[in-house]
Amino acid sequence: NAGVMQNPRHLVRRRGQEARLRCSPMKGHSHVYWYRQLPEEGLKFMVYLQKENIIDESGMPKERFSAEFPKEGPSILRIQQVVRGDSAAYFCASSPDQIAYEQYFGPGTRLTVT
Amino acid sequence: KQEVTQIPAALSVPEGENLVLNCSFTDSAIYNLQWFRQDPGKGLTSLLLIQSSQREQTSGRLNASLDKSSGRSTLYIAASQPGDSATYLCAVKGAGNNRKLIWGLGTSLAVNP
Numbered sequence: 767n768a769g770v771m772q773n774p775r776h777l778v779r780r781r782g783q784e785a786r787l788r789c790s791p792m793k794g795h796s797h798v799y800w801y802r803q804l805p806e807e808g809l810k811f812m813v814y815l816q817k818e819n820i821i822d823e824s825g826m827p828k829e830r831f832s833a834e835f836p837k838e839g840p841s842i843l844r845i846q847q848v849v850r851g852d853s854a855a856y857f858c859a860s861s862p863d864q865i866a867y868e869q870y871f872g873p874g875t876r877l878t879v880t
Numbered sequence: 881k882q883e884v885t886q887i888p889a890a891l892s893v894p895e896g897e898n899l900v901l902n903c904s905f906t907d908s909a910i911y912n913l914q915w916f917r918q919d920p921g922k923g924l925t926s927l928l929l930i931q932s933s934q935r936e937q938t939s940g941r942l943n944a945s946l947d948k949s950s951g952r953s954t955l956y957i958a959a960s961q962p963g964d965s966a967t968y969l970c971a972v973k974g975a976g977n978n979r980k981l982i983w984g985l986g987t988s989l990a991v992n993p
Binding site: 799801808810821861868 | 983
């Protein structure tokens with residue numbers, strides 16, 4: 767059973783470009799979470815999704831950021847018009863339906879905005 | 881609002897020492913608590929998961945305890961090795977339907993040969 771997959775592992779974007787980060791959850795997992803780790807800061811929750819639904823987006827910046835988890839295919843975290851402050855490691859996690867189960871993390875995508 | 885604090889922020893010990901990392905949280909209504917390891921520039925490795933009904937979990941040289949009523953967890957590492965050098969992160973999942981993890985800032989551990 768493959769783990770949580772994220773791609774790309776490293777992404778370089780110029781200011782103003784768009785960044786698309788992909789997350790494929792573990793097989794059988796229907797819950798996806800995105801977290802961001804800014805340099806020298808802790809991990810912060812961004813958004814929690816189930817298939818075709820955003821459950822909690824309380825951690826998402828109000829502008830430029832969006833997330834989706836379609837019926838088919840990976841979850842996508844999209845950042846429009848990136849700025850230098852978006853440079854961070856973005857981690858995706860997935861879990862099965864039962865709330866007691868732990869979240870399994872992917873290797874992360876390191877975004878660098880130049 | 882749940883807040884998670886980890887003490888100390890950094891720790892440097894000689895190889896072979898037993899050590900304790902601390903994690904505290906402000907809201908005792910948690911579902912579970914998880915300890916992770918993160919190597920520089922790398923991803924997250926889950927070490928131990930403690931459900932709210934449990935008092936401790938053990939894996940090899942690692943032992944994690946949970947005192948929910950006082951809002952504290954400790955990670956005990958026995959006979960530390962240089963390979964244990966990493967940042968150790970504590971994360972709590974709140975009770976209820978909100979499944980997000982709230983994270984501490986971590987303890988940066990250096991084990992010197």
